[in-house]
Amino acid sequence: MDETIIKKLINEIKVIVGGDGLNPGNIINVVINLMSFMEDYKGMSGKDKKQTVITSLETFIDESITEGSDLIDMKSMIISTIPILIDTIIKLDSGEIQIKVKKCISTIFPCC
Secondary structure: OOHHHHHHHHHHHHHHHHHHOOOOOOHHHHHHHHHHHHOOOOOOOHHHHHHHHHHHHHHHHHHHOOOHHHHHHHHHHHHHOHHHHHHHHHHHHHOOOOOOHHHHHHHHOOOO
């Protein structure tokens, strides 16, 4: 895996999260931004791009979170959630999955 790209992604994470640090509240935004960043690397396969994003997140967490339980919680989230999140975002982007917002809203709020 290209360490230069991982370092660039870690710097990108720092810019995105600022002083708030990486947390469950901003991780989706971070992942989307990292995926956009990776679009420029045309020579990499989708699988390699996905793994690079995940490795970058894990490395950032290892370097920035010092609290034991927070580290374990964030690592668990990265392992269990982020791969599925990335796959879902790609499917949405490619049109393989479509969300019918109006239908969802009318189901939740029948008066609309």
